[in-house]
Amino acid sequence: MAVLSGDEIRKLIQKEGLIRDYVDLETQIQPNGFDCTLRSVYRLRGCGRVDFDNSRRELPELEEVEFRDWVYLPKGVYRAKLNEVVRLGNDIMAIARPRSTLIRCGANVLTAVWDAGYEGRSEVSIVVHNDYGIWLSRNARIIQLVFIRLSSPTKGYEGVYKGENIDS
Known part of the structure; x- marks a missing residue:
């Protein structure tokens, strides 16, 4: 296993479509990664449910937080959608x-692993x-x-999340 350099990431973006719908490639490519950007924010409006085999999985309802250029988020937990669509080999x-x-600034982002073969416009908390x-x-x-x-x-x-939010 090896971590990809910024140059390797750039090549994979250009040749294989590793990432699309980015805002500014030169700004977002970093020496050891790629910066993803905020598209939209949602308040959680309900309870979720997590089980072993996902047969009873339930995600909380969401309410989009309206904003144009800026959004103020008081203390709490939010779901956010990213701009970028990632396509992993x-x-x-x-x-x-x-x-x-x-x-x-006193905030954090919670994420899961992006598995090999995943494609989508991811969501984070x-x-x-x-x-x-x-x-x-x-x-x-x-x-x-x-x-x-x-x-x-x-x-x-x-x-279930393969292909998520690609059309939105």
Whole structure:
């Protein structure tokens, strides 16, 4: 396994469509990853349910938080949709970490693993810990995706989130 460099990520974007719908390629490519940006934010309006085999999985209802250029988020938990559509081959996975400025402002981003074979416009959770809240601009860079090449190709992701939000 090896972490992909910014140059390798750029080549995969240009040749294989690793990422599309980005805001500014030169700004978003980092030495060891790619910054993903904020498209929309939602309040959770209900309870979720998680089980072993997903047969009784329920996601909370959402209410979109309206904003044009900026949005103020008081302390709480939110779901956010990213601008970028990620398309991973069967030999690449990704993990994400919050941007350090977001952390310094008293907020964090919760993510899951991007499995090899995943394609979609991902959603993440934003947790605002700061008692005074946080202001986020549309297209703010909120996470950095780190891509890892697997030691060998694997069966690609086939879960319910494959292809999520591509048309939205």
